Amino acid sequence: MAIMLLEVADYAEMSRQAADIIIKQVKEKPTAVLGLATGSTMLGVYRELAADHRQNGTSYRLVRTVNLDEYVGLGPDHPNSYRHYMNEHLFSKLDIPLHETHVPNGLAADLDEECRRYERLIDEVGGIDLQLLGIGCNGHIGFNEPGTPFSSATHVVELAASTRKANARFFPSLDAVPRQAITMGIATILRSRRILLLASGEEKAEAMARLLEGVVTPDLPASALHLHPDVTIIADREALSLIPKEKRWVDAP
Numbered sequence: 491m492a493i494m495l496l497e498v499a500d501y502a503e504m505s506r507q508a509a510d511i512i513i514k515q516v517k518e519k520p521t522a523v524l525g526l527a528t529g530s531t532m533l534g535v536y537r538e539l540a541a542d543h544r545q546n547g548t549s550y551r552l553v554r555t556v557n558l559d560e561y562v563g564l565g566p567d568h569p570n571s572y573r574h575y576m577n578e579h580l581f582s583k584l585d586i587p588l589h590e591t592h593v594p595n596g597l598a599a600d601l602d603e604e605c606r607r608y609e610r611l612i613d614e615v616g617g618i619d620l621q622l623l624g625i626g627c628n629g630h631i632g633f634n635e636p637g638t639p640f641s642s643a644t645h646v647v648e649l650a651a652s653t654r655k656a657n658a659r660f661f662p663s664l665d666a667v668p669r670q671a672i673t674m675g676i677a678t679i680l681r682s683r684r685i686l687l688l689a690s691g692e693e694k695a696e697a698m699a700r701l702l703e704g705v706v707t708p709d710l711p712a713s714a715l716h717l718h719p720d721v722t723i724i725a726d727r728e729a730l731s732l733i734p735k736e737k738r739w740v741d742a743p
């Protein structure tokens with residue numbers, strides 16, 4: 491089975507179950523390389539990881555992390571940069587050495603070289619053991635918008651108007667949302683040994699219905715996950731609300 495789908499009641503349950511999988515991974519392999527994501531979907535998971543670290547002492551001292559993406563033009567001090575998000579919501583709450591956490595550098599003078607450096611970095615840390623993914627309303631993963639070739643490595647993207655609009659809630663205005671980002675490519679994501687995709691809320695229902703239909707097409711970047719041998723999806727009832735019950739346990743097409 492390539493994709494295992496876990497249906498949960500709500501956001502809180504999704505967050506707990508996802509955190510359990512990540513904690514298990516880190517306990518099994520203390521030197522694990524975690525691929526991380528940002529956005530609203532991940533906040534609950536990161537809260538759970540922080541609470542577990544505080545209460546149970548799970549250690550991230552030997553863990554390394556690589557994030558999926560970063561806005562071009564925003565540095566670590568910018569409140570909307572993904573580096574800032576990660577430091578604030580996760581890294582500062584764990585015992586992970588900050589220099590072992592990696593996010594693409596959105597301020598790099600040579601963005602193409604930064605993309606190549608990021609690919610090399612992922613290889614140098616030994617590849618990603620567990621990659622965490624959210625999903626965009628248009629089916630994007632990372633910032634791989636519809637139409638991105640499945641063979642893509644880390645690259646610079648022009649953000650889709652719908653994605654900028656969806657993310658405008660974090661910025662003072664739509665105009666303030668960057669127009670470009672650096673993202674791991676779809677091929678980069680597919681090289682991860684395991685993938686965990688999370689989806690919550692009815693705004694994700696259409697993308698999830700298309701994903702679980704099983705048609706593999708660059709029009710729906712997340713559908714590339716059907717080509718991977720070890721994907722777990724944890725989605726809440728609202729995110730699965732457009733999928734008939736009998737289809738809620740899926741295999742690869």
Ligand code: F6R
Nearest residue numbers: 527528529530531624625626632
């Ligand atoms: C974030 C990322 C994006 C988000 C997606 C969902 O690093 O790569 O693909 O996972 O846009 O965002 P939220 O969780 O805010 O709905």
